[in-house]
Amino acid sequence: MKVSSRERILEKLSTLDFDVLVIGGGVTGVGAALDAATRGLKVALIEANDFACGTSSRSSKLIHGGLRYLEQYDFKLVREALKERELMVGRTAPHLVSAVSFLFPLHERVKERGYVGAGLALYDALRGKEHVLPYHRHISSRKMREIAPDLRGDILKGGILYYDAQVDDARHTMTIARTAERFGAFVANQVEARSLLHDGNRVVGAKVYDRESGREFDIKSATTVLAAGIWNNKIQDASQVNHGYDIAMSKGVHIVLPKRAISLKTGVILKTALSVLFVIPWKDFWIVGTTDTPWTGSREEPLATREDVDYILEQANQVLLHPLKHSEIVSVYAGIRPLVAPAEASSTTKISREHVVDHPMQGLVSIAGGKYTTYRIMARDVIDVAASDLLRIVPKSCTEEIALLGADGYPALVNSLDALVTEHGISREVIVHLLSRYGAIFEEVLEATMLDASLLQPIETGLPYIRAEIRYAVTHEKALHISDVLMRRTRIALEVRDRGVAAARVAAQVMAPLLGWDSSKVEREISAYEELVAREFAAESAIVGVA
Ligand SMILES: Cc1cc2nc3c(=O)[nH]c(=O)nc-3n(C[C@H](O)[C@H](O)[C@H](O)COP(=O)(O)OP(=O)(O)OC[C@H]3O[C@@H](n4cnc5c(N)ncnc54)[C@H](O)[C@@H]3O)c2cc1C
Structure with a gap:
């Protein structure tokens, strides 16, 4: 996503009238955006920070029935x-x-x-x-x-x-967002909902803040879906809307x-x-x-x-x-x-993981709870309720039939692994790695390496990530900051002891020309990443002896 493409999306967000505005780019929000977009609705999704930066990048990463719920x-x-x-x-x-x-x-x-x-x-x-x-x-x-x-x-x-x-989890959430975009949704990260817009007793969108430019604008929408997880109540409180549940x-x-x-x-x-x-x-x-x-x-x-x-x-x-x-x-x-x-809950251990959908007023639906595994069901349920506010016939959810970006043709590529290794002349490990992260569209990641072979170099010694993935994260996956690349598009921050501090400079080098960063901006971005990691280390210094 080049800056100019982002500008185009922001322009659409500020000028179009949407059927559904989704607030929150965790798995629930992006799932809701995909569900609504594939029903033929005009959809906007905003994420205050980066996709999956909340709970959806910090789970056990299991897609499971939950044995213990038995x-x-x-x-x-x-x-x-x-x-x-x-x-x-x-x-x-x-x-x-x-x-x-x-x-x-x-x-x-x-x-x-x-x-x-x-x-x-x-x-x-x-x-x-x-x-x-x-x-x-x-x-x-x-x-x-x-x-x-x-x-x-x-x-x-x-x-x-x-x-x-x-x-x-983080890669999967981002892939759902991209799939929603493919079906016509307008999706932006670093755009925060500050408050809900009201027209009488109806919610008609949100006042939002672009964290990149500092600009405020309104997004107008017939319905708004609040899918901001642990932030839901904060947004409702800021707009004096009663919520039917506590989180x-x-x-x-x-x-x-x-x-x-x-x-x-x-x-x-x-x-x-x-x-x-x-x-x-x-x-x-x-x-x-x-x-x-x-x-x-x-x-x-x-x-x-x-x-x-x-x-x-x-x-x-x-x-x-x-x-x-x-x-x-x-x-x-x-x-x-x-x-x-319930408000009086004293211990969280026994509270059910099932989700609730709340419809406190016309034009506003909120969803909370659930598990990562059931995001599609949650998305379907919340859009069913939002659709009831649209005063027209809306098709049923069809996401059961919608393959995420990269799924189509994936098994055939796995069966052709040897041929892919020969064709691309790169190691089997890297091909397997790319297939498991991008699926059938992995060759999009490699395109830039035709012109610049240095992008085939590893980002971090000992890990299979290549530099072309940093470039692709910016050009196709809306990465705007080093933390987006090292903490979520790749999982380098989890996989090396310095949490990606050494890789931050490599990431900045690749990102700078794409995002128009000058040398002082590069240094600010690297410092911001180092400070983020330093805060984590400071909190954990008593726990792990990592430098
Ligand atoms: C430790 C742990 C382990 C787990 N393990 C599993 C597991 O193995 N399997 C499983 O199925 N589930 C698991 N879960 C549950 C699962 O991770 C969550 O149910 C799911 O990720 C919640 O997603 P969400 O989209 O509702 O919330 P979030 O991912 O938190 O997304 C909410 C988003 O809203 C954004 N936001 C906040 N305020 C605003 C605003 N004003 N404007 C715009 N955007 C805003 C936030 O930045 C955030 O990205 C686990 C949870 C935890 C904590």
């Missing part, structure tokens, strides 16, 4: 989520959502195996007849030593292996470890006193988490504490032969769950 007898939620999981892996996003296996280790041979086995049989059954992921299977102690040598054989008596799916904030922390830190051939799920702990394979890393504690601090910068990390290590180390150490941690991240809560 224990809460929440079968509807589990069934719905499992259906979404199969849909994403099989049809709408096979390039971005892939199967991942989890071992459920057992401490006891008979009773626990029967109980967990029955639960997993139900979990498999609830997804219905059409399914892509394999069935669960029972694992003996001997087999467990083979696939999970780092699990303690003295206390564990085998386990059960089952399948869920995983996603790079409790629950913090979840994850740690990222190198693959060599744990010897496992599968992910692991561990039952804890309050919830579950996942050890999730993530490229050359493990993501381990999460916690679930009430949060009342900053929405923008949720911070991990020493207790959070100690808790994660303590839970994981109970079953690991070689205990994990603080010094092995590559990075730490924290996110906030938006849990729809």
